Amino acid sequence: MANRIKLHPDIPHKKRVFELTDEILNGAVALIPTDSQYALVCDYKNKKGIDRIRQIRQLGKKDHLTVMCRSLEHVSTFAHLSDDNFKLIKRLIPGPYTFILPATRQVPRLLTHPKKRTVGIRVPDYPICLELIGELGRPLLAKTAILPGVENGHPADGDRTLYLSRFDNIVDVTVDNQQKLNSEQSTILDLTTDQPELLREGLGMNRLNEALALEGLSLNTPIEV
Numbered sequence: 001m002a003n004r005i006k007l008h009p010d011i012p013h014k015k016r017v018f019e020l021t022d023e024i025l026n027g028a029v030a031l032i033p034t035d036s037q038y039a040l041v042c043d044y045k046n047k048k049g050i051d052r053i054r055q056i057r058q059l060g061k062k063d064h065l066t067v068m069c070r071s072l073e074h075v076s077t078f079a080h081l082s083d084d085n086f087k088l089i090k091r092l093i094p095g096p097y098t099f100i101l102p103a104t105r106q107v108p109r110l111l112t113h114p115k116k117r118t119v120g121i122r123v124p125d126y127p128i129c130l131e132l133i134g135e136l137g138r139p140l141l142a143k144t145a146i147l148p149g150v151e152n153g154h155p156a157d158g159d160r161t162l163y164l165s166r167f168d169n170i171v172d173v174t175v176d177n178q179q180k181l182n183s184e185q186s187t188i189l190d191l192t193t194d195q196p197e198l199l200r201e202g203l204g205m206n207r208l209n210e211a212l213a214l215e216g217l218s219l220n221t222p223i224e225v
Helices: 014-025 047-057 072-078 083-092 127-136 160-165 205-214
Strands: 003-006 030-032 039-043 066-068 097-102 118-122 140-144 173-176 187-190 197-200
Touching: 003 014, 014 030, 014 039, 014 127, 014 173, 030 127, 039 047, 047 140, 072 083, 072 118, 083 097, 083 205, 127 140, 187 205
Parallel strands: 003 173, 030 173, 066 118, 097 187
Antiparallel strands: 030 039, 039 140, 066 140, 097 118, 187 197
């Protein structure tokens, strides 16, 4: 049975954040809320934890995983940034965006696309995530918490109690923010070419369009994923 930790979404209790951090450092896979949907997370250096998350989500080797960072400094450590990408990301973080970028050598190969050597990067606008990463001292590995084919195994199903209970015997720790489930996904942008490409339309589209206009950039036509 997963350890259940209750945290305020805006002012998470320090002692409980420390407790959660210790669990992550000891190899735990956790279910935590973000500024979009709940996510499965572990220390980005935790190979066994990453394998567990891949199994839970039934992911293939070509499915991107996300490095959840705390700041632009973290982002630049784990991804190569062009001047345009740096300026665009600076306008958008923290926020509900995942950026596909060329990975640096700091990123374990287990987290990158096997052929493209790219990685997903995310800086959420959510105190629980940012406090946890800050205490941990390094990024988290994250993936949207969905149980394929399981009833109430998706945040969009809307029943918070049932949704969280589905993970009780799957993860080690569950963070309960005692809030209504967010059914909206993050927006995914591929920034590996000269023109940003929208891979998934989600939260923050108005802000994204404003940032693109301010930087004189245009967006490739959205595609279905």
